Amino acid sequence: MHLAEEREWHVLLHYRRTLLGGTESMQDDPGFFLSQEGKTNSQAELAATLAGFFSEELIGRSKQPAQCAFVARYYWLNEKLRFDATRLSPHPCERFTRWFDEFNADAITVIFPSGFMNNPSSMFGHTFLRVDGKEQTPQTRILAYTINYAAQLPADAGVEYAIKGIFGAYPGYFSTIPYYLKVQEYRDIDNRDIWEYRLNLTAPQVRRLLMHTWELGNAYFDYFFFGENCAYHILSLLEAAEPSVHLLDRFPVYTIPIDTVRLVRESGLVGEVVSRPSRSTLVRRKRASMSADEQVWFDRLIRNPANLQSEGFRALQQDRQAFVLETASDYLLQHSAVGGEEGTPFRDKNRAILRARSELKVTPRDLPIEPYVKQPDLGHGTSRIGIGAGWRNHRAFEETNIRAAYHDLLDPEPGFTPDAQIEIMSLSLRHYHDQSQARVERFSPISIVSLAPMDSLSQLPSWKVNVGMQTI
Known part of the structure; x- marks a missing residue:
């Protein structure tokens, strides 16, 4: 043996x-x-x-x-x-027994918050696990605990994080955090849609995963932003639950979170997929369902709650007044989540909106909300290789294109942030027929484009960053 x-x-x-x-x-x-x-x-x-x-x-x-x-x-x-x-x-082992029993674990869910363009550490998304309790329902699972892997950063890391994170200069630790805190961070503050992939693990598999999680509380891994990152080590926990699945072998060099989620689904481990739309998505979907007149009153209320006393607003049916007020409250909560003095005006406005809503004895309307971004694991693969041929200035050529990751504006959009591009390590080699050697036509270690639409709900600036060279 x-x-x-x-x-x-x-x-x-x-x-x-x-x-x-x-x-x-x-x-x-x-x-x-x-x-x-x-x-x-x-x-x-x-x-x-x-x-x-x-x-x-x-x-x-x-x-x-x-x-x-x-x-x-x-x-x-x-x-x-x-x-x-x-x-x-x-x-x-009383300490382990108390820790394990507190979960009262029934199932494991892989959580994927979508990418967040305004934070370099979150552009590719993130994965962690939620431990669903036996007594919990879909509505109360927000109270469950999560298993998260992240780098331990100094308070003033800043840009230093991106540099040191690439080279494994920070230790990474596993931790358990209540899910509602992660929802608050990702959905309410960062405005990121959250996708929940509930796994069909057996009770012994869930137990093995939690036992190994306990073991990893004794140690750290060097955190590598592109390699041994959150997604990589979450896969290691799934392998501990079911060693027959070889998940890490697919990521020998770098690990993109959405690629790991796609692999978990393709491995047959996923049972149910549920979305938890961001507050921004919630507001946009609800506003889009309003009539033109209701949209006007929504825009007026979020600017000045004194419009609550307007005859035009009070002329709306009570159930429609309630719906407009609820949507306005969602918008104000979205902007008050930043905390501090910056969020104070939004909190003050929201209190006025909520007082008006409490006076309407109407049951809240149940409106199904779907994220604008389709299910991420159904999107295209993040790496790409292509070949082509062409003619320029009376000269024929062949070209090879290689991209390590992730998505550009011409790629199919389902599963990825609309109007956004992130390309890592993009290389084009071109060979002209009248030359004996190929040359580097384009090389870009990083290219980022964020084209944020501007409307009455959002005035985020569009921006782009491109580092590289091009032969002219």
């Missing part, structure tokens, strides 16, 4: 094959290994782990016995070796 070479052991230790044919763990915290050689020697780590199970020494950042610090390892090895409880007494 060669346990040290089994897939499950390699998944739990995050071992990957090196270019020279060896094995090395992606884990960067020495406290994650019980053997000094554990990062590169799976057999030595297995032996040290088994020995550690007999010890009461407190290890790792969490300062627990090995059985409790590495519960997934203990659980799997016990399945394989059938430990004799008279010789190896199982530790009660």
Whole structure:
């Protein structure tokens, strides 16, 4: 029995094959290994782990016995070796038990907030997990806990984050955060649509995922913005739940969050997909459903709630007054979410709107809201290679185009932010028939375009950034 070479052991230790044919763990915290050689020697780590199970020494950042610090390892090895409880007494692990029981886990959902063009760290989207409780309904799952992986940043990181994040200069940690706080951050403040992919994992698979999450609380990974990022390490948790799926093998160099969501769906792990539209989407959809007269009153109310007393507004039917007021409140909440003095005028206006709404004894209208961006995992792949030929100045040529990521304005729009472009590492090589060598026609490490439509609801500026060269 060669346990040290089994897939499950390699998944739990995050071992990957090196270019020279060896094995090395992606884990960067020495406290994650019980053997000094554990990062590169799976057999030595297995032996040290088994020995550690007999010890009461407190290890790792969490300062627990090995059985409790590495519960997934203990659980799997016990399945394989059938430990004799008279010789190896199982530790009660009260801290893990309390943590696990608090979830009361029933299912796991992959959460994907869409890209946010005004934040470099969020342009490609983000993924994390939500742990759905057995007693929770679709309406109360906002109270569930999430499992999130992110870089630990200094308070004044700024532009430094983008640079250091590329080269793995920050440690990345797993954490558990209430889902409603993440919804507030992404949907209400950043105005990003959120997509929820509920997985069809079995109870044992959910348990394995949570046990390994507990283990990772003892350690950190070096965070790489394009490689070992949030999406990459969320996939590692899904592999811990079901080791037979090889998800990380598809991302040897760089990892784009939406590509990982697409892969999870293609692997058959996704059961149900639900959207949680941003407050901006909510306001735009509701305003679009209004009559022209109602839209006029909506625009007047968000500028000056004194218009509540206007005869023209009061002439609307009460259910339509209520709908306009609710939409106005959504708009004002969207702009008051920034906090501080900047949001104070919007909060003051919203209080007046809510007082007027409370005087109308009308049931709120239930209007289904769909995001403007289609389901992201149904969009095109983010990398691209193309070939072409042409004629310029009486000279024929062939051309090869390569793009590492992500989307340009001419690509099919479904699944991606409308009127936006992000291209990373785009290269065009051209060969003219009358030349012996090909030349670099265009090269751009990064090209970003944001064409934000301006209307009465939004006046965000359009902008673009392009770094590169072009042969002329």
